[in-house]
Amino acid sequence: MSAANLRSSVSGAAQDAATVTSDTVTSAADSATGHSIKLLTFNTWGLKMVSKHRKARLRAIADELAGYSAAIPIPGYESLMINETPEQGKQYDVVALQEIWCKEDWDYIVSRCSQAYPYSRIFYSGIIAGPGLAILSKIPIESTFLYRFPINGRPSAIHRGDWYVGKSIAITLLEPISEDTAPIAIMNSHMHAPYALKGDAAYACHRACQAWDFSKMVNLYKKAGYAVVVVGDLNSRPGSLPHKFLTVETGLVDSWEQLKGKQDLQALSKMEPLEQLRYGCTTCDSFLNTWRSYLPTESACRLDYALIDPSRLKTTDAGPRFTKRLPGIGSFSDHFAYACNLNLLSNRRTTDVETGDETPSKRDIQLQKYASYEEMIQCISSYRVVAKRQKFLRGVHFVISILLLIGALVVTTFTSNRAAWSSIFWVFFAVVVSVTGTIDGLISFLFGRKEIRALHEVEEEVSCAQKHLQGLLDVKKR
Template sequence: MSVVGDIYDVKFLTFNTWGLKFVSKHRKERLRAIADKLAGKSAAIPLPGSETLRSDECELEDDYDVVALQEIWCKSDWDYIVSRCHQKYPYYRIFYSGILAGPGLAILSKIPIESTFLYRFPINGRPSAFFRGDWYVGKSVSITLLKPLSKSTYPLAILNSHMHAPYALKGDAAYHCHRSCQAWDFSKIANLYKKAGYAVVIVGDLNSRPGSLPHQFLTKETGLVDSWEQLHGEQDLQLISRMDPHDQIRLGGTTCDSILNTWRAQRRPDEACRLDYALVDPERLETVQARVKFTEQIPNVGSFSDHFAYNCTLRLLPKSESQPKNPPKRDLLLDKLANYEEMLQVLAKYRRVSKWQKLWRGTHFWLSVLIIIIIHVVTTFTSNRAGWSSVFWVFFATFMAVTGLIDGLISFLFGRSEIRALEEVSQEVRDSRREIQETLENKL
């Protein structure tokens, strides 16, 4: 943290570390290398031709004030990070709430932590998609409130998240509705802390491209701005997709699916995108520097993660005397209204999917009950003619009982809960739409 007079600059880093146990390649070596680099002791080598990505202040490149991490899912990895970085980052926290694992969110800070809080998203994938795991880890927003740096600046509220991943560009596997609902809740939380007088910073792997509906909710609903765009201006995504991979990082801030990342080298160059963000309150924070970091490679391993990290330096603006806020502009209200209409369509479309899932799983449960009864009757007759058939019917009955019970529980418990959660979001969006419509009518 740099201080010049009453001007405070805070250096942030957000990094998806790809720390899945048994799944992520070279997890232990990479997480330890990340900890070593954060501690200022790295043996990583720069990418060939990456001179333009390097800072002139080499000795300060990895000297951050706040580090927000995602996908920290192994306690041994976190213990190593804490022990390695304790002197540099004496304040730290990992968040635990989840079903099989925590949300993977953690924070390291040079600034004292005042309090923390975790909000778990109620709409977050399905338990039947066990091979994806989003539902089981309990995707969340971790809120970390830092102690004020001075009486003349706003205290910082760091909202760190790793939203539901897309597993396809379109269709049910894209989980577009889930991320949109998560961003809707996320924006409500950010607004609460803004109203409470905090300088809000949303960081993390939001799994949403610039301009997408989740990104729109996190910016237009909150008044926050993308720190990269605050510094560099609005980005032309089509132009960035055609750039040289090094320029995609340097000029486009791409952190994901770059072919320069050894774990994503088989991707097409135009698939590189920006999914890792720092969204900031422009009335209380100003971006003075932003770049993609952790682009180096670990000898004999590869890149630090399947994402690159994102770093920005934020200047805390002095408190101003409270003034009545100007009413939102008509164009902004129209943009919000368009987002609400799109959201209602997304919710309606996915609600049909959710109801179908609940119906066929419930049907499978009752069919399983019927089939098990039939098996008991059939076994009585077949066992007299072929004793070995009883073994087959026992295995078949067991299979039907297990799968039917699982689908029954998903249908009766999860299915009902998801449909009600979707309806809740739908009502909230309608309430906001009604208020915007009344405001627009009054302006006429």
């Protein structure tokens, strides 16, 4: 269905804001017969007690998706609001959300959007709150599946929380919208965050390992005949190793680049904020976002994606959404949303689809894969040194804690006779040593071993793929 027809149907349903009927479900059916879907992905920044104005912002997001907007354009940047009408939220067929970490926020979203989006699912994993992944859909959901990343930060990084929430891939299989198009697999994820551009805090190896696993899941569903769409906050810039795994390794293309062509990231960093958003769809760290306006303009980047299978899907429109501001609060989230319109190509179609750039040859793709494998093996090798060192130091701390505990018990027997009050100090000292030593011991012997073995497993997988590709390249050289 065309955007104009869908806009018309939704506008008719919204004339009486007090009564929303089943017209939205009919609209979804009409959209399906048009062989296209409209997709939105949005990192909502919903951390409890951390995110500012969380409750008000998440409710405003739900209201916007339900078609009731109280937001206003950014002063002086009204031209950004192209296609962002009060009814825009209801026009999406699928909405993929990240950082939904409070049950009351999700309950409100489901209640507010139940008529606009009759099908919904939030995913549960991890120790605290879950991965924060959720989906709203007008298209019936056939089945869902959650894959939790085995390599995902450290339990010692309590202040970061990635390990505790259990970063995952939330896979949602939608019912086919027509007989001659492939069923759709929405793979929504929020990969491990970078807390620095370089060094151990960048968690580059963790994201690369996650992207490697991600690529395997994508290829499985592609072979099963699904039109795969990878969405979410992937915390990886275009051209990075994780981005290569999710594109070169899988054959997926960036929907934004399919429509606009590849981006010159250096030129993008020198542009004005408005041009960055228009040219590069900089959904993260934009100066125009009130929660990130303290950052320099060159920090703006694109971390929110919709990666699609070009043999089954084609981008017809795309751009940032939720760029407006809420009076008295600011931007909806610390990210802008990303939306795209995707045409589903007929299963009978055999011609190649334009990807926004010249299609590389098969050999070029193989060489790119080989280079990615080399980079990955080096990345794992470098991080393994860090992982082993941390495991060793925590093990040493555990052993030292045992010795200190024994020493504290011995010292207490001597000092208590001379100064009874000192016993309190030594008891407190023993408790602290016991708790911290035990925690570090568990992290060393349980998590440390698990992480090193998981890294070794990924390394073996990459090496196996590299050897196979080396054989193919050698054959072609003869």
